[in-house]
Amino acid sequence: MLKPRRSSRNSRILPGASWPTPSRLPKEVYTSEAFHDLELSRVFEREWLCAGRAETLPKAGDFLTYRVGSQPVAIVRQKDGSLDRPSRTCAVTA
Numbered sequence: 356m357l358k359p360r361r362s363s364r365n366s367r368i369l370p371g372a373s374w375p376t377p378s379r380l381p382k383e384v385y386t387s388e389a390f391h392d393l394e395l396s397r398v399f400e401r402e403w404l405c406a407g408r409a410e411t412l413p414k415a416g417d418f419l420t421y422r423v424g425s426q427p428v429a430i431v432r433q434k435d436g437s438l439d440r441p442s443r444t445c446a447v448t449a
Contacts, residue, residue: 395424406430409438 384390400423407419412432420429431439 399423400426406440412438 404423406421406428407430411417412419412430415432415434415436418429418431420427422428429441431441433439
């Protein structure tokens with residue numbers, strides 16, 4: 356059986372959380388806004404995520420939208436049949 360260990364790194368990430376065993380997450384992981392923000396920035400905003408299946412967008416102009424944390428994401432089927440994620444730029448200036 357693995358012995359519980361308390362890492363100073365884990366304590367810095369979520370102060371006050373108890374880390375009983377590597378196979379269990381502390382309950383604060385599900386309720387902590389700080390941990391939520393950390394997870395968004397270190398996992399969801401850095402890694403590739405599956406946006407969906409290509410066959411769900413069969414025709415040019417078909418699209419899907421969703422959010423990854425606070426970031427809006429759009430995927431659009433192009434006229435040439437490719438899929439594209441438009442950039443987050445805006446032509447409107449103040």
